[in-house]
Amino acid sequence: MTTRQDCLALDAQDPLAPLREQFELPDGVTYLDGNSLGVLPRTAAARVADVVTREWGQDLIRSWNTAGWIDMPQRIGNKIARLIGAGENEVVVADSTSVNLFKVLTAALNLQRTDAPQRKVIVSERHNFPTDLYIAESLARERGLVLRLVEPDEIPAHLDDDLAVLMLTHVNYRTGRMHDMPALTRQAQEAGALVIWDLAHSAGAVPVDLNAAGADFAVGCGYKYLNGGPGAPAFAWAHRSHTEVMDAEQLWQPLSGWLGHAAPFEFTPDYRPAAGVNRFICGTPPVISMAALECGVDTMLAAQPLGGMTALRRKSIALTDTFIALVEQRCAGHGLTLQTPRDASIRGSQVSFAREEGGYAIMQALIARGVIGDFRAPDILRFGFTPLYVRFIDVWNSVEHLAQVLDGGEWREARFNQRAAVT
Amino acid sequence: MTTRQDCLALDAQDPLAPLREQFELPDGVTYLDGNSLGVLPRTAAARVADVVTREWGQDLIRSWNTAGWIDMPQRIGNKIARLIGAGENEVVVADSTSVNLFKVLTAALNLQRTDAPQRKVIVSERHNFPTDLYIAESLARERGLVLRLVEPDEIPAHLDDDLAVLMLTHVNYRTGRMHDMPALTRQAQEAGALVIWDLAHSAGAVPVDLNAAGADFAVGCGYKYLNGGPGAPAFAWAHRSHTEVMDAEQLWQPLSGWLGHAAPFEFTPDYRPAAGVNRFICGTPPVISMAALECGVDTMLAAQPLGGMTALRRKSIALTDTFIALVEQRCAGHGLTLQTPRDASIRGSQVSFAREEGGYAIMQALIARGVIGDFRAPDILRFGFTPLYVRFIDVWNSVEHLAQVLDGGEWREARFNQRAAVT
Numbered sequence: 104m105t106t107r108q109d110c111l112a113l114d115a116q117d118p119l120a121p122l123r124e125q126f127e128l129p130d131g132v133t134y135l136d137g138n139s140l141g142v143l144p145r146t147a148a149a150r151v152a153d154v155v156t157r158e159w160g161q162d163l164i165r166s167w168n169t170a171g172w173i174d175m176p177q178r179i180g181n182k183i184a185r186l187i188g189a190g191e192n193e194v195v196v197a198d199s200t201s202v203n204l205f206k207v208l209t210a211a212l213n214l215q216r217t218d219a220p221q222r223k224v225i226v227s228e229r230h231n232f233p234t235d236l237y238i239a240e241s242l243a244r245e246r247g248l249v250l251r252l253v254e255p256d257e258i259p260a261h262l263d264d265d266l267a268v269l270m271l272t273h274v275n276y277r278t279g280r281m282h283d284m285p286a287l288t289r290q291a292q293e294a295g296a297l298v299i300w301d302l303a304h305s306a307g308a309v310p311v312d313l314n315a316a317g318a319d320f321a322v323g324c325g326y327k328y329l330n331g332g333p334g335a336p337a338f339a340w341a342h343r344s345h346t347e348v349m350d351a352e353q354l355w356q357p358l359s360g361w362l363g364h365a366a367p368f369e370f371t372p373d374y375r376p377a378a379g380v381n382r383f384i385c386g387t388p389p390v391i392s393m394a395a396l397e398c399g400v401d402t403m404l405a406a407q408p409l410g411g412m413t414a415l416r417r418k419s420i421a422l423t424d425t426f427i428a429l430v431e432q433r434c435a436g437h438g439l440t441l442q443t444p445r446d447a448s449i450r451g452s453q454v455s456f457a458r459e460e461g462g463y464a465i466m467q468a469l470i471a472r473g474v475i476g477d478f479r480a481p482d483i484l485r486f487g488f489t490p491l492y493v494r495f496i497d498v499w500n501s502v503e504h505l506a507q508v509l510d511g512g513e514w515r516e517a518r519f520n521q522r523a524a525v526t
Numbered sequence: 527m528t529t530r531q532d533c534l535a536l537d538a539q540d541p542l543a544p545l546r547e548q549f550e551l552p553d554g555v556t557y558l559d560g561n562s563l564g565v566l567p568r569t570a571a572a573r574v575a576d577v578v579t580r581e582w583g584q585d586l587i588r589s590w591n592t593a594g595w596i597d598m599p600q601r602i603g604n605k606i607a608r609l610i611g612a613g614e615n616e617v618v619v620a621d622s623t624s625v626n627l628f629k630v631l632t633a634a635l636n637l638q639r640t641d642a643p644q645r646k647v648i649v650s651e652r653h654n655f656p657t658d659l660y661i662a663e664s665l666a667r668e669r670g671l672v673l674r675l676v677e678p679d680e681i682p683a684h685l686d687d688d689l690a691v692l693m694l695t696h697v698n699y700r701t702g703r704m705h706d707m708p709a710l711t712r713q714a715q716e717a718g719a720l721v722i723w724d725l726a727h728s729a730g731a732v733p734v735d736l737n738a739a740g741a742d743f744a745v746g747c748g749y750k751y752l753n754g755g756p757g758a759p760a761f762a763w764a765h766r767s768h769t770e771v772m773d774a775e776q777l778w779q780p781l782s783g784w785l786g787h788a789a790p791f792e793f794t795p796d797y798r799p800a801a802g803v804n805r806f807i808c809g810t811p812p813v814i815s816m817a818a819l820e821c822g823v824d825t826m827l828a829a830q831p832l833g834g835m836t837a838l839r840r841k842s843i844a845l846t847d848t849f850i851a852l853v854e855q856r857c858a859g860h861g862l863t864l865q866t867p868r869d870a871s872i873r874g875s876q877v878s879f880a881r882e883e884g885g886y887a888i889m890q891a892l893i894a895r896g897v898i899g900d901f902r903a904p905d906i907l908r909f910g911f912t913p914l915y916v917r918f919i920d921v922w923n924s925v926e927h928l929a930q931v932l933d934g935g936e937w938r939e940a941r942f943n944q945r946a947a948v949t
Contacts, residue, residue, distance in 0.1 A: 229795065
């Protein structure tokens with residue numbers, strides 16, 4: 104049985120421990136919600152202040168050139184590329200995950216409309232994050248396609264001649280279950296489909312190699328494991344085999360804003376998509392939020408000399424294994440049911456437990472004690488373990504508090520049962 | 527003939543002069559580019575720092591509730607509403623102008639597809655800002671519609687039985703010519719069309735009354751006259767008569783992201799649009815950039831006790847009248863041709879001159895002297911006059927520099943002829 108001393112010893116031996124120094128972490132808080140909003144990089148406040156006071160305030164419009172604002176989508180995209188197995192100039196930062204998903208899903212559907220118009224089905228996971236489903240629902244409706252939602256184990260049975268696009272989130276936001284990206288990509292493509300991966304809970308959390316998997320398109324989120332700040336812009340990737348098709352008819356994404364144009368400052372009336380992945384840029388990027396995102400991505404890249412995603416993954420598995428074991432020891436009999444795979448090879452960097460009753464209030468009681476996880480309706484207690492800054496002693500302390508909340512029944516108090524807008 | 531003393535006297539009498547104190551303006555700069563990127567509000571640095579260090583850094587995920595992040599799209603939208611003749615809860619801040627235009631144009635086309643499917647034409651202005659045309663081109667192509675681009679004077683002739691949507695930018699980005707919003711809206715609607723206005727160069731620049739005009743949809747930009755910071759999020763408005771139609775089939779906008787859902791935190795798999803204009807929200811907003819935008823919008827609202835848009839408009843016209851008169855006096859014979867209407871009633875808050883040769887280099891030479899305007903290909907020298915902070919002495923000084931640049935021919939130097947990415 105793991106003891107508090109064991110946890111302290113694991114921290115003492117952790118080669119990644121110095122990475123925690125990159126962050127401003129509030130006193131008295133055990134933060135297990137980096138899968139919802141990552142923490143503040145130490146560099147971000149000064150960098151954002153410089154963008155505001157000098158680049159905007161003093162240099163004004165000139166900063167589009169002199170401060171490199173105009174290159175941010177590509178510059179930050181290239182940094183993210185190193186975390187997801189993408190190549191140079193294959194990733195752009197732009198808009199939100201939802202908007203980017205709309206772009207890549209439309210592009211994929213357009214390719215299929217030309218190449219295989221008889222394919223009328225989009226398959227996704229029933230418990231995929233809702234925004235992904237809503238975007239797919241919208242496009243399916245507009246184009247008279249079928250959006251088929253299935254359980255993870257049912258996916259292979261739906262990779263057939265009707266399938267146009269398989270659209271999955273690599274790591275499920277509720278359960279933390281991770282799909283086998285290379286295998287599903289291969290199987291779907293062998294069936295003639297295109298494959299889109301949403302990396303919202305993967306980028307910076309688990310090893311991803313988009314090019315090795317041969318995926319078609321991907322999108323992802325800047326404000327979770329990448330620590331890019333609240334509502335940080337998202338990213339989009341497309342396989343070179345698609346973006347090198349320069350014919351706009353074949354790879355058309357409909358959000359044809361001016362910064363995705365081949366020559367935006369020529370102000371010509373006709374749209375001509377930019378080369379490569381740049382055509383997935385649309386309007387003017389929110390520069391201040393982009394600057395914070397870059398600081399966040401840099402905290403991930405700082406792990407590369409220490410073993411990068413391989414080392415982070417090793418620690419992530421150790422953290423989540425320890426958390427699962429401790430909860431099952433210390434909170435036995437309290438009705439918590441593990442939702443996350445026990446098999447670490449198909450687990451993301453989070454652990455979720457379901458509880459029939461009181462999940463929201465239990466999480467509120469934990470938060471009142473300084474242990475921040477989150478609740479996902481209807482019944483999921485979700486804990487994120489971001490190996491850049493979460494320690495084994497944090498795992499110990501959070502389980503200690505969870506056990507006390509459950510043993511003492513404090514979550515039954517009215518103040519913990521009042522729902523807030525965001526949980 | 528206006529003298530330097532006249533300009534100083536006009537500044538001394540200007541009741542709006544104190545509003546300039548709201549901004550951090552760099553020394554030695556005459557900034558006539560607030561129609562491209564507004565200047566830094568004094569409050570923004572501290573506000574953004576607080577969002578970063580306290581709201582994000584200390585309060586983390588809780589700030590979605592405790593700091594009101596979740597309400598930002600509506601809260602800032604309600605402030606912008608007061609500047610454009612919109613009602614409470616009729617405006618949301620979200621995404622970029624390009625993305626918002628895609629939403630409202632699709633919504634309008636969907637309404638027409640139901641009500642008048644024989645209407646197959648979108649009319650816009652040939653020299654509308656390209657991103658507007660690119661978005662319309664994309665939708666026209668997808669739906670087999672015709673995008674018809676015409677000159678401003680030709681618009682009335684195209685308001686016929688084929689017209690689905692009239693989509694115009696209220697004030698043209700090149701010429702500064704302002705359309706008659708009430709008249710064109712009425713004429714187009716009488717012909718059975720819906721009308722969309724892009725307020726990029728209007729919001730905060732000229733009086734706008736969307737509800738009085740009875741327009742159908744509008745979008746606008748946060749980083750120009752609203753001083754919201756580089757790439758600040760944009761806004762969207764829809765007439766209540768449309769958003770009160772709750773049937774999603776009738777008013778469908780395809781960027782159906784989770785924050786435009788009626789109950790985003792119920793995480794249900796089916797999309798159900800939020801009430802009213804909230805359905806035009808899509809993904810998670812870039813909070814840091816949103817906070818800066820709110821500071822910018824507040825600088826506009828600070829003008830309301832001093833007469834608001836009416837007083838700002840009076841000053842704007844005086845500034846642009848003075849600039850036109852001085853340029854035509856001091857720079858006569860240098861080949862500058864006024865592109866902006868001489869009639870102030872159809873002029874926005876900018877003045878543009880065309881010059882057959884050297885426009886780019888002339889602007890670079892002016893910028894080197896600290897007078898910042900911009901160049902718009904192929905031949906436009908563009909000067910923005912934002913009455914919140916531009917003074918009459920700035921008008922005088924900028925014309926003085928322009929005359930010197932032209933008289934002395936310094937713009938012919940090689941260093942002024944090297945093109946940068948953004949101009």
